[in-house]
Amino acid sequence: MLATLFYEPSTRTRLSFETGMIRLGGNAVGFAGTGQSSVSKGESIADTVRTVAAYADVIAIRHPKEGAALVAARAAERAGVPVINAGDGGHMHPTQTLADLATIRQRCGRLTDLTVGLCGDLMFGRTVHSLIETLCRWGNIHFVLVSPPELRVPQYVLDRIDKASGCSYEQVRDLAGVIGSLDVLYMTRVQKERFFSEDEYVRLRDTYVLDRARLAAARPDMAVLHPLPRVNEIATDVDADPRAAYFDQVANGMLVRMALMAAVLDDPLPGYGDEKRQTPAGEQ
Amino acid sequence: MLATLFYEPSTRTRLSFETGMIRLGGNAVGFAGTGQSSVSKGESIADTVRTVAAYADVIAIRHPKEGAALVAARAAERAGVPVINAGDGGHMHPTQTLADLATIRQRCGRLTDLTVGLCGDLMFGRTVHSLIETLCRWGNIHFVLVSPPELRVPQYVLDRIDKASGCSYEQVRDLAGVIGSLDVLYMTRVQKERFFSEDEYVRLRDTYVLDRARLAAARPDMAVLHPLPRVNEIATDVDADPRAAYFDQVANGMLVRMALMAAVLDDPLPGYGDEKRQTPAGEQ
Amino acid sequence: MLATLFYEPSTRTRLSFETGMIRLGGNAVGFAGTGQSSVSKGESIADTVRTVAAYADVIAIRHPKEGAALVAARAAERAGVPVINAGDGGHMHPTQTLADLATIRQRCGRLTDLTVGLCGDLMFGRTVHSLIETLCRWGNIHFVLVSPPELRVPQYVLDRIDKASGCSYEQVRDLAGVIGSLDVLYMTRVQKERFFSEDEYVRLRDTYVLDRARLAAARPDMAVLHPLPRVNEIATDVDADPRAAYFDQVANGMLVRMALMAAVLDDPLPGYGDEKRQTPAGEQ
Numbered sequence: 001m002l003a004t005l006f007y008e009p010s011t012r013t014r015l016s017f018e019t020g021m022i023r024l025g026g027n028a029v030g031f032a033g034t035g036q037s038s039v040s041k042g043e044s045i046a047d048t049v050r051t052v053a054a055y056a057d058v059i060a061i062r063h064p065k066e067g068a069a070l071v072a073a074r075a076a077e078r079a080g081v082p083v084i085n086a087g088d089g090g091h092m093h094p095t096q097t098l099a100d101l102a103t104i105r106q107r108c109g110r111l112t113d114l115t116v117g118l119c120g121d122l123m124f125g126r127t128v129h130s131l132i133e134t135l136c137r138w139g140n141i142h143f144v145l146v147s148p149p150e151l152r153v154p155q156y157v158l159d160r161i162d163k164a165s166g167c168s169y170e171q172v173r174d175l176a177g178v179i180g181s182l183d184v185l186y187m188t189r190v191q192k193e194r195f196f197s198e199d200e201y202v203r204l205r206d207t208y209v210l211d212r213a214r215l216a217a218a219r220p221d222m223a224v225l226h227p228l229p230r231v232n233e234i235a236t237d238v239d240a241d242p243r244a245a246y247f248d249q250v251a252n253g254m255l256v257r258m259a260l261m262a263a264v265l266d267d268p269l270p271g272y273g274d275e276k277r278q279t280p281a282g283e284q
Numbered sequence: 285m286l287a288t289l290f291y292e293p294s295t296r297t298r299l300s301f302e303t304g305m306i307r308l309g310g311n312a313v314g315f316a317g318t319g320q321s322s323v324s325k326g327e328s329i330a331d332t333v334r335t336v337a338a339y340a341d342v343i344a345i346r347h348p349k350e351g352a353a354l355v356a357a358r359a360a361e362r363a364g365v366p367v368i369n370a371g372d373g374g375h376m377h378p379t380q381t382l383a384d385l386a387t388i389r390q391r392c393g394r395l396t397d398l399t400v401g402l403c404g405d406l407m408f409g410r411t412v413h414s415l416i417e418t419l420c421r422w423g424n425i426h427f428v429l430v431s432p433p434e435l436r437v438p439q440y441v442l443d444r445i446d447k448a449s450g451c452s453y454e455q456v457r458d459l460a461g462v463i464g465s466l467d468v469l470y471m472t473r474v475q476k477e478r479f480f481s482e483d484e485y486v487r488l489r490d491t492y493v494l495d496r497a498r499l500a501a502a503r504p505d506m507a508v509l510h511p512l513p514r515v516n517e518i519a520t521d522v523d524a525d526p527r528a529a530y531f532d533q534v535a536n537g538m539l540v541r542m543a544l545m546a547a548v549l550d551d552p553l554p555g556y557g558d559e560k561r562q563t564p565a566g567e568q
Numbered sequence: 569m570l571a572t573l574f575y576e577p578s579t580r581t582r583l584s585f586e587t588g589m590i591r592l593g594g595n596a597v598g599f600a601g602t603g604q605s606s607v608s609k610g611e612s613i614a615d616t617v618r619t620v621a622a623y624a625d626v627i628a629i630r631h632p633k634e635g636a637a638l639v640a641a642r643a644a645e646r647a648g649v650p651v652i653n654a655g656d657g658g659h660m661h662p663t664q665t666l667a668d669l670a671t672i673r674q675r676c677g678r679l680t681d682l683t684v685g686l687c688g689d690l691m692f693g694r695t696v697h698s699l700i701e702t703l704c705r706w707g708n709i710h711f712v713l714v715s716p717p718e719l720r721v722p723q724y725v726l727d728r729i730d731k732a733s734g735c736s737y738e739q740v741r742d743l744a745g746v747i748g749s750l751d752v753l754y755m756t757r758v759q760k761e762r763f764f765s766e767d768e769y770v771r772l773r774d775t776y777v778l779d780r781a782r783l784a785a786a787r788p789d790m791a792v793l794h795p796l797p798r799v800n801e802i803a804t805d806v807d808a809d810p811r812a813a814y815f816d817q818v819a820n821g822m823l824v825r826m827a828l829m830a831a832v833l834d835d836p837l838p839g840y841g842d843e844k845r846q847t848p849a850g851e852q
Contacts, residue, residue, distance in 0.1 A: 001587055001590065001591075003583065003587075009315075011315060011327075011332060011335070011336070012335050015287065015313050015314070015315075015336060015339055016338075016339055018313045019285055019287075019311075019313055019339040019340065022285065022311045022313070023285075027587075027590045028313070029583050029586045029587055029590070029596070030583070031577075031579060031583075031600060032315060042760070042797065042799040043579075043796070043797035043798070043799075046804075047796065047797060047798065048579060048797075050815055050818075051579070051580050051796065051815070051818045052579070052583060054584075054815070054818045054819040054821075054822060055583050055584055055587040055822055056587065192326070228327070228331065228335065229326065229327030229331060229332075230327070230331065231326040231327075236330075247334055247335070247338065250334075250335045250338045251338040253338075254338065254339055293599075295599060295611075295616060295619070295620070296619050299571065299597050299598070299599075299620060299623050299624075300622075300623055302597045303569055303571075303595075303597055303623040303624065306569065306595045306597070307569075312597070316599060476610070512611070512615065512619065513610065513611035513615060513616075514611070514615065515610040515611075520614075531618055531619070531622070534618075534619045534622045535622040537622075538622060538623055
């Protein structure tokens with residue numbers, strides 16, 4: 001029994017958790033949006049999670065506040081119920097990162113010795129922070145960070161790259177000048193809800209748009225990733241290009257969440273139980 | 285695995301799809317209202333559907349905009365996932381029509397050679413448009429269209445009747461004068477959300493109300509249908525009358541949706557797989 | 569097949585019904601909040617329930633209006649579908665009471681010969697009214713009613729106690745003076761949504777707060793109950809105290825709802841079918 005506690009809406013993440021659990025042979029309950037839950041009565045995350053831990057075997061939580069998943073995990077610990085972070089504010093989105101990694105390996109055949117471009121809102125994009133953090137564990141990645149100055153990655157993320165084995169980065173404002181060097185291009189949505197003003201959002205959202213013309217300068221085997229939903233950062237005429245990998249990410253997202261839920265429930269997937277696990281070389 | 289993508293609320297339609305799929309042995313996930321989905325982040329229908337097609341085997345979509353189901357069907361086509369239109373704006377509501385047809389055949393024993401009255405908001409009522417379109421395929425129907433001048437059926441619907449084999453229509457303003465001639469009376473809700481102003485809604489909503497007094501002039505075997513929800517178009521004192529067929533429509537609605545989902549999934553219902561299908565005679 | 573019709577949000581109650589039904593081997597569908605349902609189109613409770621009764625085998629309803637569950641039960645009667653009241657306004661919340669009783673018996677070993685304190689909002693608290701009503705059936709309870717004068721229990725509840733076998737009550741304003749005499753302390757939330765003004769809510773909500781200091785005066789085996797969600801009526805430092813029983817209530821809530829659904833569906837729980845039922849001695 002999975003409980004999905006989504007304090008923010010997310011079709012993709014919630015439905016992939018729910019269908020994943022059902023495909024594993026389990027069931028799912030939950031809420032989507034605080035209007036449906038006791039949050040509107042002032043209940044704390046810890047109380048809600050401790051309550052739901054009495055009903056469910058595993059909890060997936062999405063929350064607008066950074067750190068909410070950690071609070072939830074501590075509250076559910078006593079009941080022995082694992083909590084999966086399905087995105088906490090601008091902080092992390094680890095299951096999206098698992099989908100990203102699966103897709104990169106599918107396309108590139110490896111998770112190391114890559115030049116990875118990340119483009120758009122690198123300040124508030126939790127998927128960007130999660131992906132950089134995780135690729136740093138594998139090592140030997142050159143990150144090309146493409147963003148306007150106002151939306152650069154936070155300093156703690158740069159510090160993480162500096163500490164990682166064989167990793168380096170460059171920060172640029174222009175996608176066109178670097179796209180030809182990339183193995184992977186990770187586009188991100190300029191998220192309206194993270195902005196302080198409508199004006200600032202409108203000014204910046206069209207800066208980093210990928211279309212067929214810009215894509216022409218990329219390598220024929222570059223993989224274009226995007227955590228979705230997109231607004232207009234990738235023109236729909238790119239969808240049919242074989243380099244477009246973002247709908248593969250969606251499919252992989254369900255599969256990695258199935259694997260993760262099976263793992264935290266100590267329920268080995270059929271045929272995979274005896275295999276040795278592959279672990280990152282650069283793990284610290 | 286069914287996904288219900290309901291961009292507009294609909295208890296009846298959504299729950300009948302979901303319980304129908306569960307009764308077929310499957311499962312259902314989805315959302316009800318855009319507040320629960322990534323729509324609020326500006327995602328297009330096509331992207332949402334293409335995403336959900338990675339999780340589900342069949343999709344049922346309800347959307348306030350005409351043509352949304354067609355867009356959805358095209359987006360899901362590549363993934364080989366069938367999309368069922370669960371109502372698109374003022375355009376069509378084909379599974380309601382299947383429920384209507386099942387109920388008419390149950391009551392009248394046939395779907396042709398009938399005098400069918402449709403009463404209320406005939407301009408915005410998508411169930412009316414769907415039902416007329418479909419009965420025209422069977423042929424030999426006389427339609428009695430009862431509405432205020434402001435809420436008449438659109439011209440393209442009248443054109444459809446003109447082209448259909450053995451079909452005819454009359455447009456009247458008064459239910460009392462025609463009720464005695466009807467085999468079927470299809471009442472519709474004057475939908476507040478389709479009106480331009482509150483004043484216009486209030487002025488028109490009470491015009492075409494069916495109560496016991498008015499029903500007295502009808503034939504003893506006339507069937508009263510309504511797609512529900514009703515507000516006050518049918519007085520509750522009509523519910524106990526044997527001519528009231530609208531709660532039968534509800535039950536039939538789940539059954540026809542089960543049959544439809546089984547059909548689009550190529551999953552023949554037990555005991556029905558070898559039967560020859562009955563097709564409309566007037567099919568064009 | 570359970571349908572949960574929640575016209576008001578309630579994470580705890582809805583999820584415990586749904587997970588309970590799934591653990592019994594069934595399934596659950598429903599809505600949480602009127603924004604998701606046809607209520608927004610003006611449909612009556614009776615029509616909604618009669619519709620849902622065509623899909624589901626049992627219905628659980630939560631509604632902000634007193635008496636809604638009774639209306640629902642009458643509407644579903646014709647279809648032979650049992651309706652469970654999951655809370656109707658300030659009136660009753662009987663399945664919460666079943667959870668309360670299970671927890672009291674678990675802690676005290678009996679449901680009679682007890683001194684039971686109820687503290688906080690006793691006027692609007694439906695769980696309080698349900699619990700008093702039910703304990704009166706068992707008899708020999710002394711109720712200590714702790715509330716500000718503005719939030720005392722309604723007179724009909726006091727009349728109920730007066731009629732019950734061996735039952736008595738006292739009304740006090742101060743928890744500290746009576747806490748030492750209690751076998752059970754039932755804390756309640758001062759529910760913001762039941763108040764007439766924000767000012768009145770703020771003035772009263774902090775009046776009856778239980779913390780470690782106040783708990784020190786209680787017996788070592790007193791049980792602290794709370795229907796949850798809490799806002800600040802019980803300080804979180806009380807959670808680790810062995811007298812805190814409110815998270816046990818949550819777990820018991822799912823179990824009693826499973827038992828109730830099995831009972832109304834005539835589906836005897838495995839191993840319990842042949843046992844003689846225990847009935848309240850003071851039943852009237």
